[in-house]
Amino acid sequence: MEYEAVIGLEVHAELSTKSKIFCSCTTEFGGQPNTHCCPVCLGMPGTLPVLNRKAVEYTIKAGLATNCTISYFTKQDRKNYFYPDLPKGYQISQYDLPLCKNGYIEIETENGKKKIRINRIHLEEDAGKLVHSEYGYYSYVDYNRTGVPLIEIVSEPDISSAAEAKAYLEKLKAILQFIGVSDCKMEEGSLRADVNISIRPKGSKELGERTEMKNLNSFRAVYRAIEAEIARQIEVVKSGGTIERETRRWDDARGESYPMRSKEDAQDYRYFPEPDLPPLIIKEELVERLKKELPELPDARKQRYMMEYGLPEYDAGVLTSSKELSDFFEEAAKVSNNIKAISNWVMGDMLRILNERNLEVSQIPFPPAYLAKLVALLDKGVINGPTAKKVFEDMFDSGKDPEVIVKEQGLEVLNDESILLQVVEKVIEENPNSVADYKKGKKKAIGFLVGQAMKATKGKANPQLLNELLIKKLEE
Amino acid sequence: MKLHEYTISQLHELIRKREVSVPELARYMLNRIEKLDSKFECYITVTEKQAMEQAESVQKMIDEGSLNSPLAGIPMGIKDNICTKGILTTCASRMLSNFVPPYDATVVKRLYSNGAILLGKLNMDEFAMGSSTESSYFKKTKNPWNTERVPGGSSGGSAAAVAAGEAIYTLGSDTGGSIRQPASFCGCVGLKPTYGLVSRFGLVAYASSFDQIGPLTKTVTDCALVLNAIAGHDPMDLTSSRRERPDYTKALVNDVKGMKIGVPREFIADSVQREVRDAVLNAVKVFSNLGAECEEISIPIMDYVVPTYYIIALAEASSNLARYDGVKFGYRAANPKDMLDFCMRSRSEGFGTEVKRRILLGTYALSSGYYDAYYKKALKARTIITREFNKAFEKYDIIIGPVSPTTAYKIGEKINNPVQMYMEDVFTAPVNIAGLPAISIPCGFDQQSLPIGLQIIGKRFDEPTIIRAAYTFEQNTDFHKAKPKIDE
Ligand SMILES: [Zn+2]
Numbered sequence: 001m002e003y004e005a006v007i008g009l010e011v012h013a014e015l016s017t018k019s020k021i022f023c024s025c026t027t028e029f030g031g032q033p034n035t036h037c038c039p040v041c042l043g044m045p046g047t048l049p050v051l052n053r054k055a056v057e058y059t060i061k062a063g064l065a066t067n068c069t070i071s072y073f074t075k076q077d078r079k080n081y082f083y084p085d086l087p088k089g090y091q092i093s094q095y096d097l098p099l100c101k102n103g104y105i106e107i108e109t110e111n112g113k114k115k116i117r118i119n120r121i122h123l124e125e126d127a128g129k130l131v132h133s134e135y136g137y138y139s140y141v142d143y144n145r146t147g148v149p150l151i152e153i154v155s156e157p158d159i160s161s162a163a164e165a166k167a168y169l170e171k172l173k174a175i176l177q178f179i180g181v182s183d184c185k186m187e188e189g190s191l192r193a194d195v196n197i198s199i200r201p202k203g204s205k206e207l208g209e210r211t212e213m214k215n216l217n218s219f220r221a222v223y224r225a226i227e228a229e230i231a232r233q234i235e236v237v238k239s240g241g242t243i244e245r246e247t248r249r250w251d252d253a254r255g256e257s258y259p260m261r262s263k264e265d266a267q268d269y270r271y272f273p274e275p276d277l278p279p280l281i282i283k284e285e286l287v288e289r290l291k292k293e294l295p296e297l298p299d300a301r302k303q304r305y306m307m308e309y310g311l312p313e314y315d316a317g318v319l320t321s322s323k324e325l326s327d328f329f330e331e332a333a334k335v336s337n338n339i340k341a342i343s344n345w346v347m348g349d350m351l352r353i354l355n356e357r358n359l360e361v362s363q364i365p366f367p368p369a370y371l372a373k374l375v376a377l378l379d380k381g382v383i384n385g386p387t388a389k390k391v392f393e394d395m396f397d398s399g400k401d402p403e404v405i406v407k408e409q410g411l412e413v414l415n416d417e418s419i420l421l422q423v424v425e426k427v428i429e430e431n432p433n434s435v436a437d438y439k440k441g442k443k444k445a446i447g448f449l450v451g452q453a454m455k456a457t458k459g460k461a462n463p464q465l466l467n468e469l470l471i472k473k474l475e476e
Numbered sequence: 477m478k479l480h481e482y483t484i485s486q487l488h489e490l491i492r493k494r495e496v497s498v499p500e501l502a503r504y505m506l507n508r509i510e511k512l513d514s515k516f517e518c519y520i521t522v523t524e525k526q527a528m529e530q531a532e533s534v535q536k537m538i539d540e541g542s543l544n545s546p547l548a549g550i551p552m553g554i555k556d557n558i559c560t561k562g563i564l565t566t567c568a569s570r571m572l573s574n575f576v577p578p579y580d581a582t583v584v585k586r587l588y589s590n591g592a593i594l595l596g597k598l599n600m601d602e603f604a605m606g607s608s609t610e611s612s613y614f615k616k617t618k619n620p621w622n623t624e625r626v627p628g629g630s631s632g633g634s635a636a637a638v639a640a641g642e643a644i645y646t647l648g649s650d651t652g653g654s655i656r657q658p659a660s661f662c663g664c665v666g667l668k669p670t671y672g673l674v675s676r677f678g679l680v681a682y683a684s685s686f687d688q689i690g691p692l693t694k695t696v697t698d699c700a701l702v703l704n705a706i707a708g709h710d711p712m713d714l715t716s717s718r719r720e721r722p723d724y725t726k727a728l729v730n731d732v733k734g735m736k737i738g739v740p741r742e743f744i745a746d747s748v749q750r751e752v753r754d755a756v757l758n759a760v761k762v763f764s765n766l767g768a769e770c771e772e773i774s775i776p777i778m779d780y781v782v783p784t785y786y787i788i789a790l791a792e793a794s795s796n797l798a799r800y801d802g803v804k805f806g807y808r809a810a811n812p813k814d815m816l817d818f819c820m821r822s823r824s825e826g827f828g829t830e831v832k833r834r835i836l837l838g839t840y841a842l843s844s845g846y847y848d849a850y851y852k853k854a855l856k857a858r859t860i861i862t863r864e865f866n867k868a869f870e871k872y873d874i875i876i877g878p879v880s881p882t883t884a885y886k887i888g889e890k891i892n893n894p895v896q897m898y899m900e901d902v903f904t905a906p907v908n909i910a911g912l913p914a915i916s917i918p919c920g921f922d923q924q925s926l927p928i929g930l931q932i933i934g935k936r937f938d939e940p941t942i943i944r945a946a947y948t949f950e951q952n953t954d955f956h957k958a959k960p961k962i963d964e
Contacts, residue, residue, distance in 0.1 A: 046559040270844075
C-alpha cells in the first residue's frame, strides 16, 4: 500500500519589538544572564502585565500579510504549567479568540502552486532558558528571554512532504521579514517550528494518529525530521503496529527522533481568561492603517521582477526569497542598465561568497551600487571577466569601490595599440621558431604567441586586439 | 484625649497648628505598638527606623510649606500583601517569609507622596485567604473588643490596628469582603472601592478579577481623605479606570433626603444573627427618619453568590499562586531529590492548609472535564448576579444590609469548618462579583458588646453616594464613638 503524509506546522516567530510584551525591558539578544529583566517580566509578587501595543500591531500585520481575518474582539488567556523557566507559573497566550485566523499562503511545489491554509496566528510571551551545568548537578535559569513577544502561526494539515514544509517555512520567513515584524533568525531561536505528522493510505480522507516534533530550529532539521518521521510511521504501520499519539524529540546530530511524552501524560493547561488584562478591542481604523503600511510582499515583488525587469521566474523567485537579498538586488538594479547581469551576479557569485564566508547579506561591506559599477566596468570592457570575479572577491575584503580597486591594482584591460604593438614585436622577436611555424602554414602556432603576449601584459591585454595585431604583424 | 484616639483630620489640625510634631506623633504610635502589640498581634513587621526617618523628612517638608496634604505626617499601617520597597512583605505566608520587594505598590507610592508615615506591615490571613486572620503563618490577631474573638479577615491586622489605636488608619485588600468584614467585627469604617478605581499594582494577587485595595479608618471623613490619596488611574495596571477621580471629601454631606435605598430581604433573612438584623433594621429607620425612601427589595440570586465567588476566585488563585515554586524567591525545601520533589515539597511546606485547600479546589475547577461544569458556569452566574444588582440600581441609589451574618466569633470556632467560614462572605462577595463599591460602618453592638457593621453598596464608581449616606448615618448616630476598653 502507498501512504501519504499529512503535516501541520506550528511556527513560533519572535517579534522584533524593541521592548518586551508586558514591560519595557529590552528584547535584545544575548547579554549577561538575567540582565534584561525587571520585576514584571520576572513575575514577582504584585506585579502586573502592561501590554505592548507594537506587539499587537505586529501580530495584526502578520495576519494581514498571510490573508487572515483580524478579530475585532480578542482577549488574552492564561496557559498554566509548571516549569522553572516560566516565572509566573503560567504563560499569557491566546486560547479561543486569537488575533488572526483563517488565512493562507501560497507555495511552489513540484506540481505547481499550492495554498497552505493558516488556522490562526496568536500572540504570546516567551519563557526563559535553562542552562545546565556541565557536570549535571545544577541548573541555572536565564530569564533574559522571558516576556519576549512571540507569534504562533498554526497551519492546517495541508502540507504533504518535507519539501513542501520547507517551502512553506521559507515563504513564511520571507513574508515576516518583508513586513518587518520578525528578523526570523533561526540560529538565535527567533523562528522555530513544531511539526505534527501523520500518515494515511494514499487517497484516504481520514486522518491517522499524529505525533508531534517540538522545537525544530533550522530548515534542515525540519526537512530531515519530517522525512525520518514519515519513514518511521510507515515502517511501524507496515510491520503491523499502530502509531501512538506522542510528542517526540528530534536529535539532529543523530538524525533520529525519540519519544518525549505520550498522550497519557499530556498537559492539562487549564486555560482561562487573563484577569489582569482587559479584553482587546481592535479598531477598524487600526487595521486599515496597518494594511496601508504593509510593504510589497514577496509574491508581488516576484511578479514585478518578471514584468518590470523581464527576469525569468526562477531568478525572480530566488531573488525574492529573502528581503535582504531582494533589497540588495533592487538597489543595484536601480543604478544599472544590465539587470540580468546584476541578477546573475547576485544569484551566482554573491550567494557563493556569502555562503563560503558564512556571511549574511546585511554583513556585505559595500553598497549595492558598487555591484552595478562592477557590471558596468565589465560591460564597457574596462576589465575582463576573470578580473571582474577577482575584483568582486576583493570588494568583500575591503569594501572598496570596484573602480578604485581596478585603478589601484592597475587591472584595466590594455587597449593601447602602441603598447600592444611593442609587446607583439617583442614576442615575434623572441620566438622565431613559432613565427617560422606560422609562416609555414601552422596556423595553430598563433595560440602560443598570443599566450606569450598575454603573459607579458600580466593578463590585462584585450585578447581580441592582441590577436588582430599579431596576425597583422605576421602577415606583413 | 490620647493621640491615638484622634482621627486623621484632627491630627492634621494639630500638626498644622504645631501642637504636635510629626516625629513626636510617630514616636508616640511606635511606643503604643511596642506596649500593646503583644496583646493584639496586629503587626508582622514594625518599621520603626524608617518611620522615624520619614517623620523627620515629612516634618521638614511641612515646615518648608512644600507638603500640605491632610495625610502628611499621619502614621498608618499597611496589610502585608501590599508591596513595600525594601520592607519585608510576607502575605503572612511561610512561602514569602523572606520576600523583600524591590518596588512599592502604587498605593504605597501615593501615600508616601502625601507624606504618610509607615508604622509597619499588618497581619492577615495567609495570601488573603480567610475570614478570621487565623490562617496567618506568623500569629493570630485578636479582636481589640474581646481578645478571645477573631478580628475578622483577611485584613484582620488592618482592622484591629485601627480599633486598638495601633495606627491612625490602615490599608487592607478586599477580595470577597476582606476589608468590610473585619471592619465590621472591629467597629471601624472599611471601604471596598469599585473594581478598577484603585491600582492593584503591588498588591500580591489572590483573585485578580476581585481584588481591590481600600482604606480602614475611624470615620467616614478619614475614609474619604485616604481614598482621595490612593484612587486614580495607574498606567501600570491595565484594569485601572481612566476616569477622572472626584474629590471624595465633597461627598461628606449630612443629607440623605430623597435618597432611594433598597433593603434586600435576602440580607435580613432568619439565618442572620438576630442582633445584626435588628441593628440593620434600626439603620433603615434612621435613614427613613432622615428623609430617605427605604424599600424592601429582592435579589433572588443570593444562593449562588458563595459558590460563584469561590469557583472563580479559587480558579484565579490557583494560577496566581503557581509562581511560588521555590525557584525564584521565598521558601525553598531543603535537599530535594529532583526537580519534582523540589517543587512539590517547597509548595507543600511553604503553604498553609487553607491556601493548599484553595489551590486544589481552583485547579480542579479549571481542569479539563470540569471546566464547563464549574468555571464556565460560574462565569455565567457572575454575569447574572451583576445584572441583578445593576437592575436594582436602576431604581435605588444605594443598597444596604449587614456586612456579615454574625458578629465576631471565637478564635478556633470556625477554623475547622471551611464551608461555614466561606458562608461568612455571603453578603460581601456579591459586591466583588459585580465590581461594585461598598462601605462598612458601625451600626450597633450585640449583647457581648461586639460591634455590628452596616454595609452600604453603591453603583460602579459611585463612591460619592455611599460616602454621603455613610457620613449622614455617622453624623446622626453615636456608634462610631464607642471604643474598645483596652487596659494599658
Ligand atoms: Zn521586564
